[in-house]
Amino acid sequence: MGCQRLEEVIASVGGPSNFFTLSGPLPRLLHSRTVTKTLTIDKNDAGQRVDSFLRKLLPDAPHGLVQKLIRTGQVRVDGGRTTPDGRLEAGMRLEIRDRRAAEGVRSFIEQENGMLNLIKPISDTLEILFEDEHILAINKPSGLPSHGGSGAKGDSALSRAWTHLGTVGRGHTFRPALPHRLDIGTSGVLLVAKTAEALRSLTAQFRNREVSKHYLALVSGVILSKSGTIRHPLRRVDAQAGDMPKVVVAKRRGQSAESEYEVKETFEIASLLQVILHTGRTHQIRAHFSAIGHPLVGDDRYGFVATNKAFKDKFNLECPFLHAERLVIQHPKKKSKTLEFEALLPEIREELLQTIRDGWRPPKLRKQR
Numbered sequence: 574m575g576c577q578r579l580e581e582v583i584a585s586v587g588g589p590s591n592f593f594t595l596s597g598p599l600p601r602l603l604h605s606r607t608v609t610k611t612l613t614i615d616k617n618d619a620g621q622r623v624d625s626f627l628r629k630l631l632p633d634a635p636h637g638l639v640q641k642l643i644r645t646g647q648v649r650v651d652g653g654r655t656t657p658d659g660r661l662e663a664g665m666r667l668e669i670r671d672r673r674a675a676e677g678v679r680s681f682i683e684q685e686n687g688m689l690n691l692i693k694p695i696s697d698t699l700e701i702l703f704e705d706e707h708i709l710a711i712n713k714p715s716g717l718p719s720h721g722g723s724g725a726k727g728d729s730a731l732s733r734a735w736t737h738l739g740t741v742g743r744g745h746t747f748r749p750a751l752p753h754r755l756d757i758g759t760s761g762v763l764l765v766a767k768t769a770e771a772l773r774s775l776t777a778q779f780r781n782r783e784v785s786k787h788y789l790a791l792v793s794g795v796i797l798s799k800s801g802t803i804r805h806p807l808r809r810v811d812a813q814a815g816d817m818p819k820v821v822v823a824k825r826r827g828q829s830a831e832s833e834y835e836v837k838e839t840f841e842i843a844s845l846l847q848v849i850l851h852t853g854r855t856h857q858i859r860a861h862f863s864a865i866g867h868p869l870v871g872d873d874r875y876g877f878v879a880t881n882k883a884f885k886d887k888f889n890l891e892c893p894f895l896h897a898e899r900l901v902i903q904h905p906k907k908k909s910k911t912l913e914f915e916a917l918l919p920e921i922r923e924e925l926l927q928t929i930r931d932g933w934r935p936p937k938l939r940k941q942r
Contacts, residue, residue, distance in 0.1 A: 610675035614665045617747035617769045623648065624657035626667070631677045638674075647671040699733045702762065702914050707906050708775075709734055709749070709765040712916040715892055719754045719763060734765045752776045753853070758871075758892025761788070761916045762900040774905030779853060785901035788848040789837075789918060790858055791894035791926070792867040793880050796844045800835045803861040807854045818874055820860040830854045832861045840929045842880075843870055847898070859893060869893040883935030888925045896922065 618626060627639045627648065639657075641647075646654050649668045650661070661667065669675045700712040713719065713730045721729040731751055740748055749767045752775035766772035778784050806827025807820050821827075831851040838845040844867065848858055856875075862868055863875035870876065870884055872893040884890040896918050904910040 610669045610678045612667050612678070614661045614663055614667060616663045619661055619663040620769070621661050622657065623650065623655050623659045623661060623667075626661055627669075631674060634674070634677060642669070642671055642674055647674065699737050700916075701737075702916060703912070707766070707768055707771040707904070708912070709738070709767055710900075710912075710914045711763050711765065713755055713760055713763040713897075715758050715760040715919065718757045719751060730763055731765065738767065740767075753779050755897055756856070756893075756895070759895045759897060760919055760922075761897025762914045763897070764900070764902070764914075766905070771905040775902065778902055782851065782853075783903065785899070786850040786853070786897070787899035788850065788858060789896040789898045790834075790846045790848050790862065791870045792844050792846060792862050793842070793870055793877055794844065794867050795839050795841075796834075796836055796846070796867055798836070801833075803832045803834070803865060804830070805861060805864050806830060807857060807860055809855060818860070818863075820854065820856040822860065822864045828852075828854060830857050830861065832858060838926075838930075841932075842934050843929065845926065858895060869895055880935065884925075887933070887935070888921075888928070890925070894922065894925075 612630075614626075623643060624639055627642070628634070628636070631639065643655060643657050647670045648655060649670065650659060650665055652666075652668070669678060698714075700714075701709065702712055703710040711730060711734065718729040720731050731749075734749055738749055747769045749765050750772050752764055752766050752772055755761065755763050764775060766775050805822040806824055807830045808823035808827040810817075810819060810821055829852060833849040833851060834846045836844055837847050850857060854860075859869055859872055859875045863872070868876035870893070871881055871890040873881060876893070881890075897916065898918070899913065899915050901911060901913045904912050
């Protein structure tokens, strides 16, 4: 073999289409073929830098190794060498010629397939309000997390959306994502961005306060004014126990927060409000109405213990009575098109309201009169 020409050696192991890592002795290389991996860039991976895309495919690889793969030509785009800041476009073919890196990409795809078992929803129920190629709007039930735990594992509104869309296990660096969140106990309109472009657009709309968010909230006590606006600055408090406030009013170090409300209906023990959020702080509605003495019914963090217990005993209400009723956005692709989503109040909450309308009051409150 030592007297063979290099061209003959290459031909004997499969021809010039096989790539070799030229870092070891020649005899060793002749007995092992380099593993390669080729991926076609789709529209959701387009627009990224080459090094950013590779770091997602190879999450365990050091930053320096990714840069070296690109610099030494072990990563090619459409057959040619590239640079770390090169931009990927839809339809481009990215080829990884380093064996370990190629196997790492294969491992990434296997991990994606493994996620199918980790995120398997307890129920495949998904009330779809609207869907096109860019957006999925659903009516999230109370008690279901918007997003799963670490690594988005476990049953959640997002995992149910992934299952519905069939987007897990394809090896893409982008998966449909949430441009906003609802607390686990909050029901109502929740959006899922199906493309990276839609996610960027919707996230910007929420960040820039360009969306209209309407909620239904049942609060303790009777609010005498028919409408009003709460503008208490809010600050998050870290390391709090599960039943302690997570957000507090803080005029000096708090972030600006504005909640506008209108009283839709009053009862002897509670008020049903429509709340419009002009900002989107964590627990904003819950903290604001607690601050004015009318916390949400069922809210263990911010509410009244006796009231919460009475509603839990009667209606099995274990979370704040809060529903994201309506959401208005601009279409992420068709900027001149306005989309309005509405979600009906869950039937079990309608039954609760009707029982109160019929005159039910917690026993302890009846004795106090």
